[in-house]
Amino acid sequence: MEAIRRFFARQKKENRFFDFTLLFVVVFLIAFGLIMIYSASSYNAGLDYGDPAYYMKRQAIAAALGFVAMIFISFIPTKFYAKFTPVYYIVAIVLLLLLLTPLSHDANGATRWIRLVGGFNLQPAEVAKLCMILFMADIICKMGKNLGNWRQFLIALFAFPLPVVLMILGISKNLSSAIIVFGIVYLMIFVACPDFKKVLTVTAIGAGAVALVIVILYFFGEGILENFSEMPGVYRIRRIVAWFDLEKYASDEGFQTLQSLYAIGSGGAFGKGLGKSMQKLKYIPEAQNDMIFSILCEELGLFGAFCVIILFVILIWRCMSIAHQTKDLYSALVVVGVMGHIAIQAFLNIAVVTNTIPNTGISLPFISYGGSSIAFLMVEIGLVLGVGRSIKLGDGRS
């Protein structure tokens, strides 16, 4: 806390605040991500496309576009966005519905992308996360004290996000994005709800429900799998059951996570050295995607992993600091939404690759390969930087 206060004191010399720390952390994460993408994907990219830098180049283009958008957006006053609140919701819904049209693009058996010009694809779920942040920030502000009564509380927590969440789940079969969207809304309400008891009650019920499902699957999971093997979405149950005993499911649902553990376990304190991962040689399929953190662990060891987690913690801390200092609830909620998005996604990803939670496809923000993801994350950082700019020094708490 002392450090924070000293930092703020230094900032007081100028009258406008720009969070260079946040900018630096984000740029560092992206640059580091590009290196890791090259390391993780060059072998397969060389074999498949004849260009070891194939994935890195595509990611760099998306990051560059995202960077321009980020800087541009950081100049726009945050209040401006509140004028288009219903638009965000409609955009999210329309983009998700576009997945049902021929504009969509399938990969790995899931419909998650919309074709754009120039061979690039857009993932509507990534847009939906941004849209939900902007939409809910305004809704929660407008609800104000009313958020304190059960009816309004439940509408805010469930009724608004549910259509989007269900569409992500139903159309693009993307459980992790659905969880993230819901998680963002939950964290925003967590911060804003006047009656904290309600938040805690819902949290307790949710945690209890998750625990109950896990206990049931722990004891009856294998039986369920045997009797309902034809049920749609049964693979999700398999993933949870595989989570209990990875080696038993080493050839199917446990395969990816087990390979990830092999990679992490091979890393040791300082890793094998950049580029020296063995697991990226097709042992972990598409190592540049969701499992990139395990390659990072294998090559850079516990030290590398610790540094990356610390970078995310600094990023979250900067968001917290900005949300803290802004006098405007709407801006604060936008920042909390972005912070929630990045925190949930980063920590869930790391939890998945370390088999702390069952496997669900989730990418590591700024580092995993994925153009839509990085571009829209940078737009979100642009929003946070914009909020930061609005802080008049000496105007905050003193």
Next chain:
Amino acid sequence: MQERNKTRHHSRIFILFMSLLLVASVLICRIGYIMLIRGEYYSERAEQLHERERYIKAARGKIIDRNGAVIADNRAVCTISVIHSQIKEPEKVIEILSRELSLPEDKVRARVEKWSSIEKIKSNVEKEIGDRIRGYNLAGVKVDEDYKRYYPYNDIASKVLGFTGADNQGIIGLEVIYDEELQGTSGTILTLTDASGVEVENAAETRVEPVKGNDLQISIDMNIQEYATQLAEQAMANNEADRVSVIVMNPQNGEVYAMVDVPEFQLNSPYELNLAAYEEEPAGEDYQNALNAMWRNGCINDTYEPGSTFKIITTAAGLEEGIVTPGDSFHCPGYIMVEDRKIRCHKTVGHGSETFTQGIMNSCNPVFISVGLRLGVDRFVDYFQQFKLTEKTGIDLPGEAGTIMHRAENMGPVELATVSFGQSFQITPIQLITTVSMIINGGTRVTPHFGLRTLAEDGSVVKEFEYESVEGLVSEETSQTVRELLEKVVSEGTGRNGYVEGFAVGGKTATSQTLPRGSGKYIASFVGFAPAEDPQVIALVIIHNPKGVYYGGTIAAPVVRRLFENILPYLERMNYNEQRAE
């Protein structure tokens, strides 16, 4: 209100941040646990996954005969395979491989175009062709050198030597018994590969060189073995016999000079049946049974009723016990009554009055029945055991058959009578020759064997094999008496056809009807040794199911005579016993 909102979300944001910090700490602990505590386990598993072990076959040791002639050798051959992902010019590869290996093009195409880490095209390719294919320098084509067992003598001593399987391991015969000595240690190349098995470039290879197996020197003399095989084949042809077995051994130490069991089989193509012998080609289980029958070594794997050759053993027991002397008188009316059974002599009119010496010369059954009855069941059984007839000889070949004998408590005088002249029980040929050796060599039971020593590549001795021998099982006097008696059998008795000019040969004939009696099938045999006063070589010839004349003295004894006529001067020259003593 604004102010209250603000403080509220301030504290909430702080709670949120602290919770996230907690999550981050948990994850760091989790990663630390996986990396530092479970790291060894996971990295070991990962390494197992990444490493591919390629074996380098060790050259199998040679088998050489007692004079150094190579009887089992290795020939360098090549295995040609393709690695799909490394092939750059598939059409050229298909064209060259199908031409060089004379394989149909579509067959090669199927293998080349199959997506697999490594696909074998052909193994056991001549080294010359392998070198030529290597010369084309085709990407993705692998030429691995390999060894294939090769037997220069082909079918000679096939049932003794045995052969090896695809992994260089012995399947039957000496190749099995001395597998460990011959095998050597295979080398390995450890390489790192990606998940599809493609080797990672520039990764360090760990290479462990293979160690060649030791050579095995055996007691067989290929000259004797070849000649014995020739004689056996002639005897089989002349007598239209089913099978002819010949064992030639040194009775003093058990070294086998030759072991023949015709028909033999082709060692270089052990899985090809001699189809001429079958009306239709056997299939499935029948095929395997036919192969097993073809590989079977009748000298040790099968038992037979020894017949009159066994009278040597009855004689030794009688002499040893002192219940008979060569001069004892007997009378043979052509039969003998044992209890209520009339057992006939082969000479139906009878031999009349005769001494024991004449009895053995005539191979007179009543004489030996009388000796057997004088011994009685208990003493006979004791001698049977003392002579180790109930134990296996311990020869260094797999699958030696045991003796099939009456249980002492089930033996009455009739059984005793039949056993006395070699019927109603079964032993292996190797058992008979080993026991006769013991009786004529002064009472030492030797272990018949082939393996003499293992040699390193430079010819130095690695290991000299030792074999058990038990002395004093019969007295020297008995041994000498039996030798003299058996010499008389050859010089004046039923074994006259075994007589060799210039050598004192001892021996005994046998003719026994096979079970069931009355089938008209006989086994004719002769066991002979020389020189009679100090036996240096003993030979047993067994002719199974001859047509026409079936008397051992008529058809088996001449085989031994012809064998001895050739090998006795040869053995004198080679002087193997002297050699060993040096």
